[in-house]
Amino acid sequence: MRDRKDFPGSWLGAVAALTAAGVGASRAQMPLSDLFNQQCATCHSLNPADPPRQGPLLAGVYGGKPGSVASFRYSPGYDKADFTWDETHLDLYLTDPQAVIPGSMMLYKQKNVDTRKAIISFLKGQK
Numbered sequence: 001m002r003d004r005k006d007f008p009g010s011w012l013g014a015v016a017a018l019t020a021a022g023v024g025a026s027r028a029q030m031p032l033s034d035l036f037n038q039q040c041a042t043c044h045s046l047n048p049a050d051p052p053r054q055g056p057l058l059a060g061v062y063g064g065k066p067g068s069v070a071s072f073r074y075s076p077g078y079d080k081a082d083f084t085w086d087e088t089h090l091d092l093y094l095t096d097p098q099a100v101i102p103g104s105m106m107l108y109k110q111k112n113v114d115t116r117k118a119i120i121s122f123l124k125g126q127k
Contacts, residue, residue, distance in 0.1 A: 032122035039110070039119060046126050055106065061085050062124045066101060077103035090120045 030038075036046070043055035050057075056072035062085050067078025081101055083089050089100065094116045097106040110116050 032118060035115070035118055036122050039108075039115070043106075043108070058123060059126045062090070062120075062126070075101070075103045075105050077101040085123075087120055087124075090123065091116050094119060 040055075040058065043053050044058045045053055046057070046059045048057055048059065052071070056069040056074070061069075064085055066081035066083070066085065067074040078101055085093075091113075093100040093106075094108070094110045096109055097104040110119070
């Protein structure tokens, strides 16, 4: 097996891009907590006791207003968001965050509809 240093360019970036595109095993069929850990936990936590990450805490995000986690500094576009996080808005946001909230700093885009649905289903249960 080749060593990681033998791969040209950013092998981690390539893996991340393929994962977000839904390439490989069906991500939506793995346990939802594993899917969250794989797709979201690098930047987001579900535990308020965790140290700050690049993205806001996601416990209780479903049904909340965008930009409402007090301990997180959001991009200015979140101030103008006049909706609550429901299935429709989360699906659109996970597909293309900047299209839903212009200026959003979230770079993650999930093209696979089943993976988006699974992530949303998981987030609905996180209080």
